[in-house]
Amino acid sequence: MRTPLGIEGFDYHIPADIAVEVGDLVTVPFRRGNLIGIVAEIRATSAFASRALPLKGHYANLHLPSALIDLIQATAARTFSSKPAVLKSWLRSLPKKPPTLTLLPRQTKEHGLQADWQAGAGEELIHRAQEYQQKKRVLIVTPWMTRAELLHANIPGSHLLHSDISDGDAFRAWTGFLSQSTGCLVTSKIGAWLAVASDVVLLDEPEQDDHKQDDLAPRYDARKVLLFCAQQGMTRIESLGLTPPLHAQTPPPEIEHKPRLHIHHPQGKSPIPLIQADSFTALTEHEGPRIIIHAIRGSLARLTCRDCQWQATCPICTGGLGADSKGAICRRCHKHFPMPDQCGTCGGVDLSKSLPGIERLDAIWQKSCPETTVEWRDTTAKELEKPFPLGCLVVVTEASLLGGGEDIRRRERQCIAIRRLADRVQQANGELILQCREDLAGQIQGWMTQTGMQAFVEQERQERQTFLYPPAARIVKVVIKGSEETANKWLKQAQTWLKNTSLRTGEWRGPFAPEYQPASRGIRHILHLILPPQTSEAELLSALTPCAQNAIIDLDPIAFLR
Secondary structure (H helix, E strand, O other), X not given: OOOOOXXXXXXXXXXXXXXXXXXXXXXXXXXXXXXXXXXXXXOOOOOOOXXXXXXXXXEXXXXXXXXXXXXXXXXXXXXXXXXXXXXXXXXXXXXXXXXXXXXXXXXXXXXEEEEEEOOOHHHHHHHHHHHHOOOOEEEEEOOOHHHHHHHXXXXXXXXEEOOOOOHHHHHHHHHHHHOOOOEEEXXXXXXXXHHHHOOEEEEEOOOOHHHEOOOOOOOOEHHHHHHXXXXXXXXXXXXXXXXOOOOOOOOOOOOOOOOEEEEOOOOOEOXXXXXXXXXXXXXXXXXXXXXXXXXXXXXXXXXXXXXXXXXXXXXXXXXXXXXXXXXXXEOOOOOEXXXXXXXXXXXOOOOEOOOEOHXXXXXXXXXXXXXXXXXXXXXXXXXXXXOOOOOOEEEEOOHHHOOOOOHHHHHHHHHHHHHHHHHHHHHOOOEXXXXXXXXXXXXXXXXOOHHHHHHHHHHHXXXXXXXXXXXXXXXXXXXXXXXXXXXXXXXXXXXXXXXXXXXXXXXXXXXXXXXXXXXXXXXXXXXXXXXXXXXXXXXXXXXXXXXXXXXXXXXXOOOOOX
């Protein structure tokens, strides 16, 4: 059960015939029904003893490590959520009639943190998992569900846990994992809590922001969950990635097989729109598998009037409408709608002034080169995570659309995405062609080398220092539900709350309207509290917890304006 901040648990009487320990899952009466809870503390007395109801009994004989209570408490504190809300987000809905189970404790007492940055990190992760699972219980935490499924398929006998599987399958996955002393479970961020019961945790691609739960409360970060476990001696963490974050001092590995760069040029057109002549020639001459990566799905990027440049928008979230074989499609919420008959401003009927999508490009390719087969992929994780066949040629129509993100982090995310793609193609003994603008080409060349990356990191750090963004400063993001007036009212109250704390000298920015705000979510505004980078977490939690009742407070934002 989710409870609001401040409601952290309930007291129950322990009947004489029931023995419980901290970490036991138990069934308890609540209002007119029964709920499942975890024993967080056992007391001899209680202020609510006269009203405390008796426990019903154990739930499926499940006992989780007592360290989980510490992890729940720490996660709840730094996400400004209640402990029951954190537990609910991890355990989800449990079966009403589960079988009786016996969970085994972790075998080893290993702990610590090891970070390895290397090319081919994905292959190394699979190799370690297959080796470790013979004698240990191994947890793999990966940023994307698609990648979790891929790793699961490559590690025989492993369990799979992510948010898209049913509650029953999720329960069977983690209980099956904890019922064995050895084995492997692959999970997205939802299963990071299982680190407290694992002998070793392999953190896949720690540089990826998708380890963070950034849309739903509680806004926890799997990397922070695992870091806490390592610091408290609960388990051993081994992280494997390719591109260290900006605050790290570790030099990144070089990409040995450099991509070919084809600069966009008006005289370099081919029979296929958006494919440069050099790229087209390479594709038609290549004898192995051919893959074209294009960011735009469907047939058109945006429905845009050719006469007045009016653009159709989604009636649900106000995002831009594109087109595919089923009609108009919103690029944000992915809802389909009937195609507009005409321009909403001038009444024109030609709404095709836009970049073509994969469906249209594929139709042109099949008409122009029917004897040459190509595979089309978009830039979603689902498509990019598919394995590349050996000896393939991969062409990216627009390199600047890889990664993405808001302005201050745009180049950083592009760097991570392009280096990752180049490394994966290299592991398949393939060749990568990136079409891009001339200014980006020079940067991409630098990203492939150690010296170029060092120069890039230094430049990024200087820019963050100028504008006071991490890692040069610490930013606390505050999301206020309501109008700008509501946000300003909360800001004045917060400044009063913080007047006698160590955060009183912090600089406030905003309120800002979010970049993406669906109509179904309601009006929101964002505030930034700018603090020195050395500000401790204890200071933040002590000062900001009283301010959290009417706001969403994010101590480690990965996006600053949404």
